[in-house]
Amino acid sequence: MSSTAQSGPNTKHATPAPQTAPLSYEPDLTADVLVVGGGPAATWAAVKAAENGASVVLADKGYCGSSGATAAAGTGVWYVPPHPEDRAAAKASREALGGHLANHHWMDRVLDQTWHNVHELAEVSRYPFPVDAEGRQLRRGLQGPEYMRRMRLRVQRAGVRVLDHSPVLELLVDEDGSVAGAAGYRRQEDRPFRVRSGAVVLATGGCAFLSRALGCNVNTGDGYLMAAEAGAAMSGMEFSNAYAIAPKFTSVTKTAYYRYATFYHADGSVLEGAGSAKGRSVIARTLLSEGTVLCRLDQADEAARRAMRLGQANFFLPFDRLGIDPFTQMFPVTLLAEGTVRGTGGIRITGDDCRTEVPGLYAAGDAATRELICGGFTGGGSHNAAWAMSSGTWAGRGASSFARTLGEYTHHRALTPLGRAGLRPSGTTRGQAGDHRLVVEAVQREVLPYDKNYLREGARLTTALESLNDIWRELRHGLAGGGETTVRARQAAAMAATGRWMYTAALARTETRGMHKRADFPALDDPGQRRRLITGGLDELWTVPESAAPVHTTVAEAAAA
Amino acid sequence: MIEVVSRSRCVGCDLCIRVCPTDVFERDTDGIPVIARQEDCQTCFSCEIYCPVDALYVAPLTGPAPDGSPHREEEHLAATGALGAYRRTVGWGGGRTPGSRYDRNHLFTAGMTGQPGTRPNPLSGPGLPQAESPGPDLASPH
Numbered sequence: 001m002s003s004t005a006q007s008g009p010n011t012k013h014a015t016p017a018p019q020t021a022p023l024s025y026e027p028d029l030t031a032d033v034l035v036v037g038g039g040p041a042a043t044w045a046a047v048k049a050a051e052n053g054a055s056v057v058l059a060d061k062g063y064c065g066s067s068g069a070t071a072a073a074g075t076g077v078w079y080v081p082p083h084p085e086d087r088a089a090a091k092a093s094r095e096a097l098g099g100h101l102a103n104h105h106w107m108d109r110v111l112d113q114t115w116h117n118v119h120e121l122a123e124v125s126r127y128p129f130p131v132d133a134e135g136r137q138l139r140r141g142l143q144g145p146e147y148m149r150r151m152r153l154r155v156q157r158a159g160v161r162v163l164d165h166s167p168v169l170e171l172l173v174d175e176d177g178s179v180a181g182a183a184g185y186r187r188q189e190d191r192p193f194r195v196r197s198g199a200v201v202l203a204t205g206g207c208a209f210l211s212r213a214l215g216c217n218v219n220t221g222d223g224y225l226m227a228a229e230a231g232a233a234m235s236g237m238e239f240s241n242a243y244a245i246a247p248k249f250t251s252v253t254k255t256a257y258y259r260y261a262t263f264y265h266a267d268g269s270v271l272e273g274a275g276s277a278k279g280r281s282v283i284a285r286t287l288l289s290e291g292t293v294l295c296r297l298d299q300a301d302e303a304a305r306r307a308m309r310l311g312q313a314n315f316f317l318p319f320d321r322l323g324i325d326p327f328t329q330m331f332p333v334t335l336l337a338e339g340t341v342r343g344t345g346g347i348r349i350t351g352d353d354c355r356t357e358v359p360g361l362y363a364a365g366d367a368a369t370r371e372l373i374c375g376g377f378t379g380g381g382s383h384n385a386a387w388a389m390s391s392g393t394w395a396g397r398g399a400s401s402f403a404r405t406l407g408e409y410t411h412h413r414a415l416t417p418l419g420r421a422g423l424r425p426s427g428t429t430r431g432q433a434g435d436h437r438l439v440v441e442a443v444q445r446e447v448l449p450y451d452k453n454y455l456r457e458g459a460r461l462t463t464a465l466e467s468l469n470d471i472w473r474e475l476r477h478g479l480a481g482g483g484e485t486t487v488r489a490r491q492a493a494a495m496a497a498t499g500r501w502m503y504t505a506a507l508a509r510t511e512t513r514g515m516h517k518r519a520d521f522p523a524l525d526d527p528g529q530r531r532r533l534i535t536g537g538l539d540e541l542w543t544v545p546e547s548a549a550p551v552h553t554t555v556a557e558a559a560a561a
Numbered sequence: 562m563i564e565v566v567s568r569s570r571c572v573g574c575d576l577c578i579r580v581c582p583t584d585v586f587e588r589d590t591d592g593i594p595v596i597a598r599q600e601d602c603q604t605c606f607s608c609e610i611y612c613p614v615d616a617l618y619v620a621p622l623t624g625p626a627p628d629g630s631p632h633r634e635e636e637h638l639a640a641t642g643a644l645g646a647y648r649r650t651v652g653w654g655g656g657r658t659p660g661s662r663y664d665r666n667h668l669f670t671a672g673m674t675g676q677p678g679t680r681p682n683p684l685s686g687p688g689l690p691q692a693e694s695p696g697p698d699l700a701s702p703h
Contacts, residue, residue: 062582071582072605074666128659141666145610145651146659165584187584212623217603218582250621251604256669307665313650314606318621321632321643 025183025194029161030411031057032403033396034182034195036168036223037203038064039071040385041365043151044117044392045201045399050158054400057195058160059184061167061204061487062218065152068205069341069366070385071144072215073254074312078373078386079118079140080111087111094383098344098375099513100530101236106372109352113390125150142385143312144215166193167487170419171200171226171361179230179360180413185487198403198410199360201395202227202347203388206340206366207498209447210440210491213244213336214251214314220491221340221498223367227347228497229418232356233536235348235369235546238505238516239376240498241453242342243284243335245276245295247326250318253336256381257308257315260300264330266292281517284335284450294330337448340498342378343515344370345505348534353398354391360402364388364395371532376514420476421538422493423486427477434478436485439492442471447499456506457519465503472496476539497538505535508543562602563619564626564633567644568593570616577608577617599625610653615645 033049035042038060046058060067080090091107118139121127127150129137155162168184172194181196204223208216224234244253245261258276263283265271271293274282286293300308305327309316319326340346347356347363349372354362365388374383403410420426422436446464447453453464475496481489511526512518532546563585566577571593578586578594582605587597596602606619620632631637638644652660 062584063580066580066605066607066611067582072607074664076666076669128661130662130664138664141664143651143659143661143664143666145607145653146661164579188578212603215582215603215605217601249623251623252621259669307668310660310663310665312666313660314647317606317619317647320646321621 026186026189026191027163028194029057030196031055031161032198032410033057033201033399034059034197034199035160035201035203035396036060036182036226037068037205037365037367038062038164039068039203039205039365040148040151040388041367041392041395042201042203043148043155044389045203045362045364045396046155046160047151047158048393048396049201049400050160052397052400054198054403056158056160056400057163057197058155059163059166059168059182059193059195061165061222063164064155064162065148066145067218068148069208069215069219070142070388071148072314073144074141075144075385076141076256076382077114077118077139078111078382079114082112082115094374094377097377097514098371099377099525101371101375101514101532103372110373110386110390113393114386117389117393121147121150125154140382163193167222167490168204168226169486169490170417170423171230172196172415172417173230174413174415177231177358179358180410180415182226183417183419185483187484187487190483196411196413196415198406199362199399201362201364201392201399202367203364203392203395204367206343206346207240207495208339208341209337209444209495209499211337211339211444211448212251213246213338213341214253216338216341219339219341219366221494222490223363224347224501225421225490225494225497226418227356227358227361227363227367228536228538229420230358230361232358232361232363233348233534234345234501234505235532235534236343236345236371236376236505237340237498237501237535238345238509238533239371239514240340240343240345240502240506241456241515242338242340242378243280243450243454244338244342245280245283245333246336247318247322247324248332248334251336252315252318253338254312254315257297257312258295260297260304260308261295262298263333264294264296266290266294268294268330280335281455283333284454287335288450293333295326295333296328296330297326298328300327335450335454337453339447340502341366342384344374344376344378345502346370349391351398352394353401354395355398355402360399362395362399362402364391369532376516378515419490421472421497422475422479422481422489422491425476425478425480434480436479436481436488436492439471439475439479439489440495443468443492443495443499446471447495447502453502455519456517458507458510458521461503461507465500465507468496468499468503472500472539500541501535504541504543505533508533508535562599562604562622562625563596563608563617565618565635565638565644566594566596567616567635567639570614570644572614574613576611576613580611581608606647609645610648610651612645612648613654615648618644
């Protein structure tokens with residue numbers, strides 16, 4: 001273990017390393033299950049693993065309770081009563097939008113599990129749901145701060161050891177390639193830590209490329225990179241171009257509210273065809289060609305206005321604090337990239353317990369693909385919330401069961417660290433590729449612009465992918481850090497990797513399906529491409545249709561076939 | 562971005578240092594948190610709702626507020642009621658009703674999910690707060 005990010009020859013221009021070899025981890029823990037992340041999926045995974053008898057450590061990059069896309073927002077929940085007609089309608093509503101890539105077996109079990117978990121939120125966590133005139137709780141919405149505060153408490157009461165401000169940097173594997181723990185960095189203590197574990201759940205969120213969309217800057221694709229280094233694949237990475245409407249210069253996204261909006265050119269004339277749902281591409285094109293799009297929520301009547309204030313209170317913070325009445329005054333809007341946070345791509349799931357291709361490694365929440373329940377259409381809001389609590393539950397139980405099968409052997413395995421890009425560069429060249437800030441900016445230039453990622457076209461995708469491949473080659477050779485800088489370097493590397501999988505899949509899908517719209521292939525739903533795409537690799541990328549290896553096929557699907 | 566830590570209000574509980582998801586704050590030599598890495602602030606407003614003494618203010622801008630901006634003037638923000646306004650709305654703090662009790666979010670997302678009730682009719686259900694709407698508290702600093 002002489003070559004690590006905190007030592008070795010590559011820290012010349014980086015922050016001085018606080019540790020010298022031999023490395024001492026503080027803390028150096030053992031647990032049955034390590035959960036990486038601190039949002040809804042991570043907290044449900046930790047709780048359910050603990051309830052299954054496992055000792056659990058939860059390590060979050062930020063603070064478990066405020067971290068991630070949910071904690072900062074209000075969200076609907078795909079919470080549907082267990083009546084056959086309601087469930088059938090709920091499933092059918094997204095089928096075509098999602099490009100027929102969702103799976104009924106998974107939709108059914110997510111609806112069942114969500115029904116159960118929301119009940120637990122009410123009964124165990126005593127979440128203060130609103131009530132109707134008859135005193136019945138309305139359980140189809142959650143306010144992020146309240147939800148996540150209560151989930152943190154539940155995690156702690158379950159005996160889980162929580163490490164805040166402790167970004168995990170890399171996975172550790174045993175001789176067989178099974179994931180056996182992870183190492184990271186405690187940024188407020190300025191020292192590395194390690195957890196040896198029987199299994200690891202990655203619940204690290206998606207990747208929004210540091211776009212400053214509300215709550216998303218902790219979501220930089222870290223889990224994808226770590227999973228890929230262990231040998232896991234991604235699925236649905238072409239469904240990664242979610243953009244949310246926000247007042248210009250602000251972070252606050254809440255696209256559902258813009259259904260009450262009228263959009264305007266800078267001169268105040270109505271922008272025809274623009275809208276929050278189907279008309280968002282009109283907004284993108286106008287922002288590209290004219291630079292400005294104005295908006296006014298003038299379709300909202302008094303009743304809607306009051307209800308909006310109560311749905312997501314921080315939606316109005318920018319307006320109130322800037323002195324704008326959004327219902328009567330026009331304000332400029334922008335589209336903020338939400339990448340895979342509200343896209344549906346992520347780590348490929350290969351079993352009902354949210355396992356991945358790698359033994360001992362599980363994925364949940366936005367870190368995992370959500371195609372299983374919403375295909376290629378945005379998983380934002382209610383579906384993602386339902387998926388997070390369901391997949392978190394299954395991953396927590398699955399990981400704890402896996403750890404139990406290892407028995408005594410668990411903590412006596414020789415560990416090999418897997419982190420490469422941004423952590424253990426292959427060369428010593430510095431310069432541009434050695435500065436994580438420049439790497440982030442270079443990646444953002446390829447993944448944020450509307451004419452590259454949102455309004456997709458083959459030649460532009462190819463050029464952008466070539467640039468990202470160049471960025472990757474250079475950073476793989478020369479990007480490293482020391483201490484806190486290592487965290488930043490890994491984020492930059494994860495963003496570059498995510499962008500490459502995203503465009504590799506986007507080029508492979510030569511049609512328009514779900515949120516993936518190709519200007520050069522505008523025809524919708526090519527029957528020959530009605531299957532998910534698996535993408536993977538680090539230095540060399542690959543992509544194949546899932547039909548070649550249909551491990552998602554379940555008993556239910558097989559019976560139907 | 563976070564712009565104001567009120568030194569007169571702060572009680573040194575360090576909660577903001579703990580809860581900021583992007584680790585923006587650091588403890589100063591006198592124990593009061595300082596904004597050490599403003600460029601990392603993601604403008605999520607989380608620190609405001611956790612602060613028990615309404616000592617923090619996050620300007621609603623994803624870049625730093627310019628010199629002389631009212632978003633950086635503590636006295637002005639206090640006078641207009643902006644300090645602590647979001648915490649009041651969320652309903653955190655002694656004696657307050659959780660804002661989630663008034664949530665009507667499901668009405669806005671219903672049509673997007675195939676759940677019952679596809680058309681938002683936000684006042685069709687009772688349970689909305691009658692007298693104390695949180696709106697007026699969110700005064701503009703202008």
